[in-house]
Amino acid sequence: MGGKKHPRRLGREGVFQGLYALEISSEPKEKVLADILNRYSFNIKSQAFVSDLFFKTVENKTWLEKVIIRHLDNWEINRIALLDKLILQMAISELYFMDDVPPKVTLSEAIEIAKRYSTEESSSFVNGILDAVYKEREKLT
Numbered sequence: 001m002g003g004k005k006h007p008r009r010l011g012r013e014g015v016f017q018g019l020y021a022l023e024i025s026s027e028p029k030e031k032v033l034a035d036i037l038n039r040y041s042f043n044i045k046s047q048a049f050v051s052d053l054f055f056k057t058v059e060n061k062t063w064l065e066k067v068i069i070r071h072l073d074n075w076e077i078n079r080i081a082l083l084d085k086l087i088l089q090m091a092i093s094e095l096y097f098m099d100d101v102p103p104k105v106t107l108s109e110a111i112e113i114a115k116r117y118s119t120e121e122s123s124s125f126v127n128g129i130l131d132a133v134y135k136e137r138e139k140l141t
Contacts, residue, residue: 057093071132
């Protein structure tokens with residue numbers, strides 16, 4: 001697969017990188033976001049998407065982890081690889097708080113990011129958790 005990435009894919013990768021930077025550094029979230037926005041040449045619409053997704057994920061981290069925990073079978077949240085946890089938090093945030101993105105796109109994008117940045121098994125793990133979260137969300141709407 002060559003060529004340019006879709007602006008939203010690039011945006012999600014930027015958010016993911018920002019979430020990781022936030023986890024491993026003591027930088028304030030505003031600085032981390034500013035660094036991400038400076039690193040990429042996002043247009044205004046993409047900047048808004050990145051900022052929105054980043055802050056919604058950061059601000060709802062505790063709730064997002066509870067959602068993940070509800071869908072773990074015989075597994076502890078502290079055993080999930082950090083990268084997988086961040087991908088799940090970001091995707092669940094997008095599912096619940098970003099109305100302009102079709103859920104199937106959110107799931108597909110999270111799986112692709114897991115394939116690119118995490119382990120070989122991560123994409124199936126992320127897919128399984130997100131599929132369960134999506135089905136639960138659909139029952140509530």
